[in-house]
Amino acid sequence: xxxxxxxxxxxxxxxxxxxxxxxxxxxxxxxxxxxxxxxxxxxxxxxxxxxxxxxxxxxxxxxxxxxxxxxxxxxxxxxxxxxxxxxxxxxxxxxxxxxxxxxxxxxxxxxxxxxxxxxxxxxxxxxxxxxxxxxxxxxxxxxxxxxxxxxxxxxxxxxxxxxxxxxxxxxxxxxxxxxxxxxxxxxxxxxxxxxxxxxxxxxxxxxxxxxxxxxxxxxxxxxxxxxxxxxxxxxxxxxxxxxxxxxxxxxxxxxxxxxxxxxxxxxx
Numbered sequence: 001x002x003x004x005x006x007x008x009x010x011x012x013x014x015x016x017x018x019x020x021x022x023x024x025x026x027x028x029x030x031x032x033x034x035x036x037x038x039x040x041x042x043x044x045x046x047x048x049x050x051x052x053x054x055x056x057x058x059x060x061x062x063x064x065x066x067x068x069x070x071x072x073x074x075x076x077x078x079x080x081x082x083x084x085x086x087x088x089x090x091x092x093x094x095x096x097x098x099x100x101x102x103x104x105x106x107x108x109x110x111x112x113x114x115x116x117x118x119x120x121x122x123x124x125x126x127x128x129x130x131x132x133x134x135x136x137x138x139x140x141x142x143x144x145x146x147x148x149x150x151x152x153x154x155x156x157x158x159x160x161x162x163x164x165x166x167x168x169x170x171x172x173x174x175x176x177x178x179x180x181x182x183x184x185x186x187x188x189x190x191x192x193x194x195x196x197x198x199x200x201x202x203x204x205x206x207x208x209x210x211x212x213x214x215x216x217x218x219x220x221x222x223x224x225x226x227x228x229x230x231x232x233x234x235x236x237x238x239x240x241x242x243x244x245x246x247x248x249x250x251x252x253x254x255x256x257x258x259x260x261x262x263x264x265x266x267x268x
Contacts, residue, residue, distance in 0.1 A: 184216065
């Protein structure tokens with residue numbers, strides 16, 4: 001192992017035979033430490049170097065890491081969004097806290113737009129128990145989850161299917177949103193900075209803007225990581241949102257900045 005490698009990697013599991021679990025640990029550790037050597041990964045997870053290389057190749061193919069001379073580095077979030085399956089598992093406790101608070105804004109009979117933000121996913125089991133909702137979404141995952149709830153009317157926005165997001169995007173999907181009027185929408189975004197939210201993908205920006213235009217109440221949910229990330233393309237001003245939720249893990253400075261632009265900021 002290189003002499004400058006960090007030696008104190010201590011995964012809590014003992015069985016790392018499951019490839020998705022290994023790759024999730026590698027991804028989380030890279031985002032925490034910034035860099036790992038293949039031999040560090042193999043030693044920490046008690047797998048062969050060949051297995052660690054295969055996991056690294058998979059993550060590289062997914063656009064999550066860069067590999068160079070045996071080291072892995074996480075791709076900067078400003079240049080690429082993580083696949084939905086990876087994003088869904090990050091800050092999960094915070095996302096659940098945000099969902100339980102935000103769900104209190106929903107009333108029976110509401111028309112709701114949920115985009116494919118993984119922050120929305122913990123909302124799903126809560127909304128299933130509210131009667132007579134109409135759910136509009138571009139997320140195939142969200143659609144699957146609501147497809148067998150007979151008390152909910154489900155509308156799936158069609159367009160170009162994006163495998164990395166498990167969702168539909170593009171001109172057709174964005175134009176379809178404009179034909180609806182929702183009581184409330186819920187979303188998050190890749191990053192928040194100063195007075196706006198940002199995203200690295202133009203078609204995601206277009207979808208989110210269309211959703212905001214079709215919604216009466218606009219709810220933004222932000223875990224604390226959103227304040228430290230960067231993305232180059234402005235999606236919307238914070239002033240456009242009716243309510244913004246964040247958690248106690250957000251800094252005082254970040255919360256005060258939100259309150260400059262939105263009159264209803266809730267820390268949960």
